[in-house]
Amino acid sequence: MSTLNDGSFISTVYIHPGGGAIARNNHKxxxxxxxxxxxxxxxxxxxxxxxxxxxxxxxxxxxxxxxxxxxxKNKDDLLISIFEEKMQEINVTFRRALEEEKDARARFRKLIHMHLAGFQAYPELAAVLQVELRQSSRFMRGYKKVELKKYLDFIGEVIEQGQKERAFRPDIPLGLAKRLVFGTLDEVVSTWVLAGRPYDLETLADPIVDLFLRGIQREPSGTKTETERR
Amino acid sequence: MSTLNDGSFISTVYIHPGGGAIARNNHKxxxxxxxxxxxxxxxxxxxxxxxxxxxxxxxxxxxxxxxxxxxxKNKDDLLISIFEEKMQEINVTFRRALEEEKDARARFRKLIHMHLAGFQAYPELAAVLQVELRQSSRFMRGYKKVELKKYLDFIGEVIEQGQKERAFRPDIPLGLAKRLVFGTLDEVVSTWVLAGRPYDLETLADPIVDLFLRGIQREPSGTKTETERR
Amino acid sequence: MSTLNDGSFISTVYIHPGGGAIARNNHKxxxxxxxxxxxxxxxxxxxxxxxxxxxxxxxxxxxxxxxxxxxxKNKDDLLISIFEEKMQEINVTFRRALEEEKDARARFRKLIHMHLAGFQAYPELAAVLQVELRQSSRFMRGYKKVELKKYLDFIGEVIEQGQKERAFRPDIPLGLAKRLVFGTLDEVVSTWVLAGRPYDLETLADPIVDLFLRGIQREPSGTKTETERR
Amino acid sequence: MSTLNDGSFISTVYIHPGGGAIARNNHKxxxxxxxxxxxxxxxxxxxxxxxxxxxxxxxxxxxxxxxxxxxxKNKDDLLISIFEEKMQEINVTFRRALEEEKDARARFRKLIHMHLAGFQAYPELAAVLQVELRQSSRFMRGYKKVELKKYLDFIGEVIEQGQKERAFRPDIPLGLAKRLVFGTLDEVVSTWVLAGRPYDLETLADPIVDLFLRGIQREPSGTKTETERR
DNA sequence: TATGAATGAGCGTTCATTCAT
DNA sequence: CATGAATGAACGCTCATTCAT
CATH class of the missing domain: 1.10.10.60 (Homeodomain-like)
Known part of the structure; x- marks a missing residue:
């Protein structure tokens, strides 16, 4: 569907540990x-x-x-471990994949696509990260979601870079913007999972990107919009 | 902080039932x-x-x-009931409050403010609706969240009205837009709750509104922005 | 089926208390x-x-x-009361009905018929007396089943009378004989109830009577038996 | 008391499984x-x-x-299991023991003796099988009492054999006869259990046998009875 | 390492009974 | 006498976790 055929954010990492010479096994x-x-x-x-x-x-x-x-350590730890390991894989894969794109807008777009395509490729993982994880009291209370923070920061970096490149508005509070982006993706995936995954998730990527970039507001006259203009 | 002093979305309703002479008690x-x-x-x-x-x-x-x-009926029902009754109150209050505003942009702004101010005023309720509710398997699986859908639809109506008034872009898919707005608010409140409510939630309202309306993207030169302009 | 059309041991009594002038009501x-x-x-x-x-x-x-x-007094008492009142009615009705028969053999036959016909006519009562009653720990433990003893004694009297009339063998221990008769009836009714009452209970009366009177044993040659003789 | 010193119907079986070298343990x-x-x-x-x-x-x-x-599986299953395992042991033991007797009358007598002696030897088991078992709704409702049916059939076989040997009357309905025998034994044991086991149960065996074989009825003159004759 | 039988704390729910009205 | 909302004791069962082998 997408040209972002590296969207599957897990498989990349899956290959390395087993196949490569670098074994990072803690346990035999x-x-x-x-x-x-x-x-x-x-x-x-x-x-x-x-x-x-x-x-x-x-x-x-x-x-x-x-x-x-x-x-x-226990059942909770099992859930947390899934989160940590998968999020780490995700973070690694994303960072690597986005390096290919230099332009901030393209990066932003690719980020959204990968997020959606990734969960689409691993619906079971999506269900766990989006729904079940929140059922762990240890996860919800008191546990430092380091990898999640990294993911958020990662989103933040993309936006920040856009601001430096003067592609994005400089007056947006970064902390807010990244939360806004993440929140939307989170909501969209959750809805998709809980609804039984009835549609193609990645299809939503482009409209979402568009919405983020240009906002809801009708632009002042005199400004041209590709889609709007006729 | 806000001029939206009716932001507390529960109290309004709290008052009504007690105020009237008619007691709607099923049980004594x-x-x-x-x-x-x-x-x-x-x-x-x-x-x-x-x-x-x-x-x-x-x-x-x-x-x-x-x-x-x-x-x-049981412990689960207790949780579901909290959700249903509170969401219903919220929906009623919001609908009533927004009628005061005629302009779509103002309505949108008020909606965001009320959402954040409301949860700020009822942090315990926020915790339950944002976090605990998701722990009920009945809630997460198979249960029709009618009132939640109503809330989403409500957001949708505001956006749609804006499109009709030519204040908002007409090319935004409604279903996506409302999810985007809700997802952001949900995420923002959840973060606030889980972080221990360390800051003033309503402060975030204006930046969020701004972001939604104008997008992340730096507007093409020639377009003036109040905040950006110096 | 039977000529013992007074077999229904309950109805008789049902009529009396309400209809007669003698009201034995303890409660208003x-x-x-x-x-x-x-x-x-x-x-x-x-x-x-x-x-x-x-x-x-x-x-x-x-x-x-x-x-x-x-x-x-309580739920148990409810069950016990059913037992006591119904058994009393049964005892009264039976005693009255059997007075009509003078011959011991005829009495014995009528007793068996009434027992089976009675439960057949009141299957719900049969279920309670035969099955549920035994579930009350108060009934099974420590409670003096006076009316049941009366019923047993009543059976005993019939047998004893038969012995006096030289119709029944004088060497049978009464206590045993009555238990034997009652046990058989009890078992037969219980089986019928638990099997869902699939057949006509009173049909069993005559064979049972015959068995009791003549025993299992093939009689010594020289003794004639109506049924066996050809 | 009795010459039927194998009357204890459980112990026999208890010994066997332990005696062999083969342990039939499912669980360690x-x-x-x-x-x-x-x-x-x-x-x-x-x-x-x-x-x-x-x-x-x-x-x-x-x-x-x-x-x-x-x-x-649960508390009910505990009760049912007692019934099933003990009844099976009883059936096995009885069948084995009765093979020693060839004559139908002797078999019948031994059956009655074993039944009474067996419960006398295991009064706790008697209490459970005679009283408590009936308190299990699963036992009383809908559960196939296979082993109980086997026991009844077993009684039936003994009677049938007697008929073939021309020792018992050929005109007795088998289904009824076995129920009569079982019902009596059941009643006798229940009474004994509920009364607190105040007497020797096996003492009742001979009179019961006699009653079954010869019936209540005084035999026509000309027929001699050992006990009656003086 | 690996096993899986054994553990036992923990809790939602029922329902006979009471008693203020 | 009658009511029926309120009570709260009582318990079967689950299942994450342990530990002897």
Missing amino acids: NSDKRRRILDAAVSVFAEKGFFQSKVSEIARMAGVADGTIYLYF | NSDKRRRILDAAVSVFAEKGFFQSKVSEIARMAGVADGTIYLYF | NSDKRRRILDAAVSVFAEKGFFQSKVSEIARMAGVADGTIYLYF | NSDKRRRILDAAVSVFAEKGFFQSKVSEIARMAGVADGTIYLYF
């Missing part, structure tokens, strides 16, 4: 750890965090219940 | 129902839905545990 | 008491003692929950 | 399953099914509450 049998994590994503996505039983995750991962506790 | 002591609901808001806000014990809500409401089940 | 509104009792029989029969809610009995009787406690 | 500690079952028999017998708390059974079995649910 890191494959088991990954199997547990993948099973957790599946089960959480299907049943919801609270309906998911640790024993079911264990069964799906092909390990004993107790084994899970060799890799994760 | 319908005050008991309200006490339970208020207690639930408090407890849910403080402890989170899953950490909250029904018996604690009962204690805070000054009723027996079993009494709660005379008014609500 | 004894009609309410009866309505509650009848409702209890229905509900207990349909749902079982433990699945039956006092409030449901109240609803079916058309009284308030609390009213039941003006007539009965 | 299948002894735990038995401990729970035995504890349940004790507690149910003493307090009654509904007064018995699962935690008390657990305590008496020396396991944690939750452990019970590793072996049994």
Whole structure:
């Protein structure tokens, strides 16, 4: 659909650890750890965090219940770990992918596309990050979402760069702008997930970009708009 | 801070039912129902839905545990009821308040202000609606959020009116625009709640409005902006 | 089916208290008491003692929950009262009906017929007396089943009379014989109730009588049997 | 008392499984399953099914509450399992024991003796099977009592054999006869249990047998009876 | 490392009973 | 007598976590 065929923000990273020479395994049998994590994503996505039983995750991962506790502190930690590892992968992938684009507007556009295309490619992960994660009290309370902050900062950087390049308005409070962008994407993905993913998510990217860039307001006469002009 | 001193979207309604001579009690002591609901808001806000014990809500409401089940089907229903009743009040209040403003831009601005001021005035309610509610599996799965849809539609109407008045761009997809607005507000309030409400929420209203109206993009030269111009 | 058309052991008594001049009402509104009792029989029969809610009995009787406690000490007492009152009616009716028969064998036969015909006519009562009653711990433990003992004694009397009349063997221990007769009837009715009452209960009366009178054993040659003889 | 020294219908089977080298444990500690079952028999017998708390059974079995649910689906299942396992043991033991007797009358006599002697030897089991079991709504409603039917059929076989051997009257309906025998035994044991087991149960066996075989009726003159004859 | 049987704290919910009106 | 809203004790069951093997 999109020319942003690198939109899948996970696969990139998936390849590296297994295939490359660089093994960043903390645990000997890191494959088991990954199997547990993948099973957790599946089960959480299907049943919801609270309906998911640790024993079911264990069964799906092909390990004993107790084994899970060799890799994760507890059920909550499982959820948090999904978040941390996936967000980190996302951050890495995004940063790498956006380096290809030099222009701020193009970067901004690509960011939106990747966000939507990424979740579209990993709907189970989308369900977990968008819905189930919020059910963890540890996640919602007191836990420093470092990687999420990084993602927000990342959005901020793109906007800031745009301001430096004089492509974006200089008077926008950065903290607000990034929250605004993230909030919208978050809302759009959540709605899509909770509605049962009935439509193509990435289709929304361009209109969203347009809206962000130009605003709701009808521009003062004398200003030309590609779409509006006839 | 704001001239929108009716920003508190709940109190308005709070006053009405008590003020009239007509008591709409199903049960003799319908005050008991309200006490339970208020207690639930408090407890849910403080402890989170899953950490909250029904018996604690009962204690805070000054009723027996079993009494709660005379008014609500179960713990989940308690949460859903908070959502439904409060959202309904919000929808009523907002609709009423916005009628005062005729101009679309002013309406839009007032909407944003009320949303933020309202949650600022009822932080416990904010916590429940923004955070705890999402922990109810019944809420997140399969339950028709009618009042939420109404709120979204309401936002949509304001935008649509603006388009008719030629104040807003006609080429914006409504469904997207309202989600964008709601998503931003949702995100902003959630962040504020989860961060411990460290700042004045309504302060964000004007910048948000500005951003929505004019977009991120630096306007083409030749277009004047009040704030930007020096 | 049977010539024992007075088999219905309840109706007889039903008529007397209301119709006659002799009102044995302890409570003013004894009609309410009866309505509650009848409702209890229905509900207990349909749902079982433990699945039956006092409030449901109240609803079916058309009284308030609390009213039941003006007539009965508690739920258990309700069940016990059904037993006591119905058994008393049964005892009275049976004693009266059997007076018509003078011959011991005929009496015995009539007793069996009435027992089976009676439960057949009041299947709900049958269900309660045969099944639900045993679910009351007060009934099963420590409670003196006076009326049941009377019924057993009554059976005993019939047998004893038969012995005096030299119609029945004199060497049968009475206590055992009456238990044997009662046990069989009890089992037969219980089976019928629990099986969903799929057949005509009274049909079993004659074979049962025959079995009791003559035993299982093939009689020594030289003794003639109406049925066996060809 | 009796020459039927194998009357205890449980112990026989108890010995066998332990005696062999083959352990039929599903769970490592299948002894735990038995401990729970035995504890349940004790507690149910003493307090009654509904007064018995699962935690008390657990305590008496020396396991944690939750452990019970590793072996049994729920409290009801505990009761049903007692019934099924014990009835099966009884059926096996009885069938084996009766094979020793070839004559139908002797078999019949032994059956009655074993039934009474068996319950006498295991009064707690008697209480559970005779009284508490009937308190389980699952047992009383909709549950197929296969093993009970087998027991009844077993009685039926003995009677049928007697008919073939021309020892018993050929004109007795089998279905009725077996119910009559079972009903009597059931009633006799229930009475004994509920009365607090004040007498020797097996003493009743011979008179019962006699009653069944010869009936209540005084035999026509010319027929001699050992007991009656003087 | 890996297992999985065992643990036991924890809680939502029911419903017989009471009692103020 | 009658009501029915309110009570609150009581308990079966789950399941995350542990630990002996």
